[in-house]
Amino acid sequence: xxxxxxxxxxxxxxxxxxxxxxxxxxxxxxxxxxxxxxxxxxxxxxxxxxxxxxxxxxxxxxxxxxxxxxxxxxxxxxxxxxxxxxxxxxxxxxxxxxxxxxxxxxxxxxxxxxxxxxxxxxxxxxxxxxxxxxxxxxxxxxxxxxxxxxxxxxxxxxxxxxxxxxxxxxxxxxxxxxxxxxxxxxxxxxxxxxxxxxxxxxxxxxxxxxxxxxxxxxxxxxxxxxxxxxxxxxxxxxxxxxxxxxxxxxxxxxxxxxxxxxxxxxxxxxxxxxxxxxxxxxxxxxxxxxxxxxxxxxxxxxxxxxxxxxxxxxxxxxxxxxxxxxxxxxxxxxxxxxxxxxxxxxxxxxxxxxxxxxxxxxxxxxxxxxxxxxxxxxxxxxxxxxxxx
Ligand SMILES: *Cc1c(COP(=O)(O)O)cnc(C)c1O
Numbered sequence: 001x002x003x004x005x006x007x008x009x010x011x012x013x014x015x016x017x018x019x020x021x022x023x024x025x026x027x028x029x030x031x032x033x034x035x036x037x038x039x040x041x042x043x044x045x046x047x048x049x050x051x052x053x054x055x056x057x058x059x060x061x062x063x064x065x066x067x068x069x070x071x072x073x074x075x076x077x078x079x080x081x082x083x084x085x086x087x088x089x090x091x092x093x094x095x096x097x098x099x100x101x102x103x104x105x106x107x108x109x110x111x112x113x114x115x116x117x118x119x120x121x122x123x124x125x126x127x128x129x130x131x132x133x134x135x136x137x138x139x140x141x142x143x144x145x146x147x148x149x150x151x152x153x154x155x156x157x158x159x160x161x162x163x164x165x166x167x168x169x170x171x172x173x174x175x176x177x178x179x180x181x182x183x184x185x186x187x188x189x190x191x192x193x194x195x196x197x198x199x200x201x202x203x204x205x206x207x208x209x210x211x212x213x214x215x216x217x218x219x220x221x222x223x224x225x226x227x228x229x230x231x232x233x234x235x236x237x238x239x240x241x242x243x244x245x246x247x248x249x250x251x252x253x254x255x256x257x258x259x260x261x262x263x264x265x266x267x268x269x270x271x272x273x274x275x276x277x278x279x280x281x282x283x284x285x286x287x288x289x290x291x292x293x294x295x296x297x298x299x300x301x302x303x304x305x306x307x308x309x310x311x312x313x314x315x316x317x318x319x320x321x322x323x324x325x326x327x328x329x330x331x332x333x334x335x336x337x338x339x340x341x342x343x344x345x346x347x348x349x350x351x352x353x354x355x356x357x358x359x360x361x362x363x364x365x366x367x368x369x370x371x372x373x374x375x376x377x378x379x380x381x382x383x384x385x386x387x388x389x
Contacts, residue, residue, distance in 0.1 A: 014132050021357040022128075025341060029351035035382040037370040038341075038351035040178065040324065044375050046243040047290060054280030066275040068267055070098025070251070073282035078251050081285065082234075086223035094256040097263055098278055100270045101248035102208045102237035107133045109204050109233040109252060110170070112265040114139035118169035123155055125179055125358030127206065130172050139169065141360075146180065148365055152318040152326075153180040157191035164195060170202045171195075175220065176209035176321025179355055179369040183213055183321040184220045193227055202258070203228060208237040208250070211294040213321040214302060223253065230255055233262065238281055241291050243373075249277050298323050298372070301379065305372040308383030323373040326355060330366040332389060341368050349385045 025038040036043075069075065072092070079092040090096055099105035106129055114120055116138035122130050124145045134141045142163050146153040160171070173192070175184040184192075196203065205222040213219045222232040237250035254262060284290070302319055309316055314327035333340055337354030345351040353369045356362035372379060 014135060017132055020128060021338070021341075021353060025345060025351050025353060028342060028345045032346050032349065034345045034349045034351045035374075035378060035385065036351045037372070037374065037382055038345075038353050040371045040373065041245040042243045042373040043378055044243065047284075050242055050244070050280060050284045053283040054276050056283075057276035057279035060279075062275050062279045064275065065272050066278055068272055069093075069263060070096065070273065071275065071278035071282060074098055074278045074285070075251075077282050077285040078253070081288070081291070082221075082223050082253060084288070085219075086221045088223040088226070088229050090223075090253050091256065095253060095259050097252050097254075097259060097266060098273050099235075099250045099252055099266070100273050101239060102206065102235050102250040103129050103248075104266075104270055105233070105235040105250050105252040106130065106204060106206060107136075108262055108265045108269050109235065109254075110134055110139070111137050111269070112261040113137075113202050113204075113233075113258075114169055117167065119165060119167040120170045120172060121160060121163050121168060122172045123160070123174075124360065124363070125153075125355055126172075126360075127174060127178055128358070131360065140167075142168070143360060145359075145363065146182075148367075153177070153182050155184075155188060155191075157188070157195065160191075161195050164199070164201070168199075168201050170204060172204050172206070174206040176213060178209065178322055179324050179353065179358055180326055181317070181319035181322045181324050183217065185217075186220075189220055189225060189228070193225065196231060197227070201231065203232040205232050205234045207234055208240045209322040210236055211241050211291045212298045212323060213295055214299045215320065217320060219321070231258075233258060241294060242281075242284070247274070247277050249273055249281060301372045301374070301376070304376060305370070305379050305383070308379070309386065311383075312386050312389060314386075317367070323371055325370045325372055326367050327370065328365075328367050334366070336362075336364050337366065337368060338362075340366075344368070348389060350382045 022039045029036040075092040075096040079090045083089045110133045114137035118139045120134045120139045131141045144159045210219045222228045233254045239245035313331040317326040337356040341354045355367045
């Protein structure tokens with residue numbers, strides 16, 4: 001008789017992390033044949049010229065390790081774009097790093113900045129990767145909740161100011177904001193500036209939706225404000241901008257001293273990022289039209305989707321940026337958000353994400369999030385189904 005092997009156990013470093021609601025809702029959408037307006041990715045293809053540019057890079061033999069910090073032509077194109085749009089000239093060699101998507105940029109920024117016991121302020125509803133990344137770094141997430149008024153969600157900066165302690169190392173911000181679709185304006189910038197002035201608090205600014213700001217408003221990047229740029233890791237993602245979420249290429253822009261520390265972690269975290277994609281993106285970025293036209297492209301989809309929703313009993317929240325539309329369903333049902341999202345998927349055939357999933361301790365506001373980064377036909381189909389409610 002063979003002796004049974006002793007079982008090996010591993011104490012979880014992230015005991016609170018389970019299957020995410022995105023996976024659950026996507027699986028349910030497939031099972032029920034629902035239109036998936038849950039998870040945030042386009043159901044249409046990218047520009048074939050971008051695929052050609054990456055293919056050409058592979059054919060030209062750009063298939064080995066690139067420089068650790070990113071392909072120089074791409075870093076230069078990123079620095080030029082930021083200078084053009086936001087008026088801040090980063091040094092492409094010392095201040096721009098190409099990453100494996102925004103997720104890795106966020107994790108790496110947090111790992112290089114946060115030590116055991118440091119506090120990091122996060123604003124709920126919060127993107128799902130922030131808190132686990134802070135916990136892996138040994139930091140303590142300190143949450144402040146956005147307020148929800150007649151004009152939608154807003155950051156209560158007085159609460160953020162109160163959450164600051166001598167242990168505060170970092171504030172995580174995200175504008176345009178997923179899931180609420182709110183964007184920062186001058187008042188947000190002024191309040192944030194007042195909070196950090198005279199402190200050594202760093203900022204991680206998640207700006208992956210920087211090119212999706214509507215109604216002629218502008219994206220208030222941290223790069224626009226020298227005082228804020230001096231303490232910020234500014235993160236963006238080509239996945240969101242060029243409809244290629246599966247490519248996982250992004251970047252971080254930060255002052256040289258912060259970038260130097262970022263790169264020490266990056267070097268042993270991923271080392272380098274997909275070479276042909278970087279060359280292809282560098283060539284493709286030479287034409288600014290695709291990112292300049294993105295706001296108009298998504299504004300059309302937002303307007304089409306909102307116009308259709310007007311015929312339902314959903315109450316529309318404002319959507320000033322991103323490709324997400326939040327709706328209040330309290331005129332339709334009083335069940336908790338996760339339950340409502342499951343019902344909507346199973347019975348109506350449209351998948352949505354409960355906003356409560358973006359809170360550490362679920363907060364019920366009667367609100368779900370739809371993603372409108374879909375073909376017009378997909379949105380029409382979803383609207384027809386929603387109209388049956
Ligand atoms: C999609 C998303 C990311 C992740 O971007 P990747 O480039 O796919 O890693 C980060 N932050 C927010 C707010 C997002 O919506």
